[in-house]
Amino acid sequence: MTETLPDDAAGIARAAALLRAGSLVAFATETVYGLGADATNGEAVAAIFVAKGRPRFNPLICHYPDAEVAFADTVADERARSLAETFWPGPLTLVLPRRESSRISSLASAGLPSLAVRVPGHARARALLTAVGRPVAAPSANRSGRISPTRAVHVLAGLDGRIAAVLDSGPASVGLESTILDLTGEVAVLLRPGGTPVEALEAAIGPVKRREADAAITAPGMMASHYASRLPLRLDAAAPEPDEAWLGFGAAQPEASLMVNLSSSGDLTEAAANLFGALHQLDAEGTARGLTRIAVAPIPHHGLGLAINDRLARAAAPRA
Ligand code: TXA
Ligand code: MG
Numbered sequence: 001m002t003e004t005l006p007d008d009a010a011g012i013a014r015a016a017a018l019l020r021a022g023s024l025v026a027f028a029t030e031t032v033y034g035l036g037a038d039a040t041n042g043e044a045v046a047a048i049f050v051a052k053g054r055p056r057f058n059p060l061i062c063h064y065p066d067a068e069v070a071f072a073d074t075v076a077d078e079r080a081r082s083l084a085e086t087f088w089p090g091p092l093t094l095v096l097p098r099r100e101s102s103r104i105s106s107l108a109s110a111g112l113p114s115l116a117v118r119v120p121g122h123a124r125a126r127a128l129l130t131a132v133g134r135p136v137a138a139p140s141a142n143r144s145g146r147i148s149p150t151r152a153v154h155v156l157a158g159l160d161g162r163i164a165a166v167l168d169s170g171p172a173s174v175g176l177e178s179t180i181l182d183l184t185g186e187v188a189v190l191l192r193p194g195g196t197p198v199e200a201l202e203a204a205i206g207p208v209k210r211r212e213a214d215a216a217i218t219a220p221g222m223m224a225s226h227y228a229s230r231l232p233l234r235l236d237a238a239a240p241e242p243d244e245a246w247l248g249f250g251a252a253q254p255e256a257s258l259m260v261n262l263s264s265s266g267d268l269t270e271a272a273a274n275l276f277g278a279l280h281q282l283d284a285e286g287t288a289r290g291l292t293r294i295a296v297a298p299i300p301h302h303g304l305g306l307a308i309n310d311r312l313a314r315a316a317a318p319r320a
Contacts, residue, residue: 002156003165007124015167016131019044024051024162026141026155027128028169029120031091031177031195032148032276033155034063034138035163036128042105045137049107051162054144059110060137061093061178062117065129070094070117073102073135079205080183086204088119089126091178091195108137114184124169140177141166145228147283147315150175150276157280175273176307181208193307195272229283229294233316237295244295245286247278256295258286268304275308279315 005011007028015025019036022044026035035052037044039062048060064070067084074096076084083094098104098115109115120126129136140148143158152168159166179194181201189209190198202208231245239254240246246256250266253259260278262271282294296316299308 002160002163004152004156005165005167007167007169011167012124012128012131015128015165016133018164019128019132019136020134022047023164024048025164026149026152026159026166027125027138028122028152028167028172029063029125029138030122030172031120031174032150032172033141033152033166034061034125034136035141035155035159036063036136036138038132039108039135039137040103040105042107045105045107048137048139051159052139052142052144054139058139059112059116060108060139061180062104062108062115062135062137063125063129064117064119064135065126067119069135070119073099073104074115074117075099077183079188082204083181083201084119087196087200090119090121091174091176092201093118093178093180093192093194095180095182095184095191097184104135104137114182116180118178121174122169122172124167128167147229147276147279148177150273154276154280171273171277173273175275175277176304176311179307193310195304195307197303198306199303228317229279229315231283231286231291231294233312234293234295235312235316236298240295241293243291244293245282245291247282247294247296249297249299253297258282258289258291262299262308268300268302268308271299272304272308275311 018025022041037048093116095114095116141155149155150172152166155166174195177194179196180192182189240256246259248261262274
C-alpha cells in the first residue's frame with residue numbers, strides 16, 4: 001500500500017523522513033508529479049528505475065530548494081547564473097558539468113559527466129527539498145512510456161503499491177515538464193521544450209539551438225514514443241470521425257460523443273495545464289466506450305505550443 005500524505009507540516013515531515021531513509025515518495029512540482037529518491041543514495045535511485053520500469057541508461061533530474069545548492073553540485077557559468085536568476089524557481093532544467101565533489105549517485109546521472117539540475121517553482125516541493133536536506137532525483141511519477149501525472153490519483157493509477165508514499169498537493173499548475181537546456185558546450189542547446197518558452201530563454205542569453213528532428217537522441221529520455229496513451233492519436237485533425245474522441249483547442253468545436261477542450265479561449269498556458277489530464281481522461285473514457293482513437297485539433301507552434309506539440313507528437317508516435 002502506498003501512503004497518501006497531506007501537504008501540511010506533518011505530511012512533509014513524514015515524506016522527508018521516508019526519502020532520507022531511502023524510500024520512494026512522489027510529490028507535486030508545478031510541472032508534473034515527480035517520483036523522488038535521495039539522489040546521493042544509489043540503491044534508492046535504482047529503486048526509481050524498478051518502480052517505473054525505466055531503462056537504466058536514462059539519467060534523472062536532481063531537484064534543489066535553491067540555486068546555491070544546485071550550483072554546489074555543478075559548474076555554473078554566467079549563462080547558467082543569469083537563467084537561474086530569472087527563471088528559478090520554475091519549470092527550467094539546466095544540464096551543466098558535474099562537479100567532482102558532488103555526492104550524487106552516478107546512477108542518477110547515468111554515468112554522464114553532466115548533471116541535470118532544477119529548482120522547482122512549487123512552494124511545497126521546495127519545503128520538502130529543504131526538509132530532506134539532500135538533492136532529490138525525480139523523473140515524472142508515471143510508469144515508463146506512460147503519460148506524466150498532474151494529480152496524485154494519476155500517480156496512484158500507475159504506481160500504487162510500488163512506492164512508499166505520494167504527497168498530495170492537488171493538481172500541478174503548469175501541467176507540462178520543465179524545459180531542458182544543455183549548457184555544457186559553448187552553444188546552448190534545447191534538449192526538451194517545456195514549461196518555460198524557449199523564446200524567453202533566448203531573450204535572456206541569446207540564440208538557443210533547437211534539436212534537429214532526426215538528430216541522434218541526446219537526452220536518452222527523448223525516445224519518440226515516450227508519452228504514450230493507450231488509444232492512438234490523430235493529430236492536426238479538422239473534425240472527429242464517429243469512432244474518435246475529440247481533443248479540442250479554441251472557440252469553434254466540432255461535435256463529438258466524447259470531447260475535452262484544452263482551452264476554449266485558445267490560451268496556450270491553460271492548454272498546457274490541461275493537456276495530460278485531458279489525455280488521461282479521453283484515454284480512459286474513450287477505451288471504456290469502445291472508441292478507437294483520439295483526434296486532436298491543430299495547436300499553434302509558438303510559446304508553450306512548441307512543448308504541447310512535442311508531447312502530442314511523442315504520444316502519437318508508433319509504439320516501440
Ligand atoms: O518537469 C520535470 O522536469 C519533471 C519534474 C518531476 O521535475 N521531471 C521530468 O523528469 O520530466 P524525466 O526523468 O521524466 O525527464 C528528464 C529528462 C530525460 O529525458 C533525461 O534523458 C534528461 O532529462 N536528462 C537528465 N539528465 C540529463 C543529462 N545529464 N544530459 C542530458 N539529458 C539529461
Ligand atoms: Mg517522464
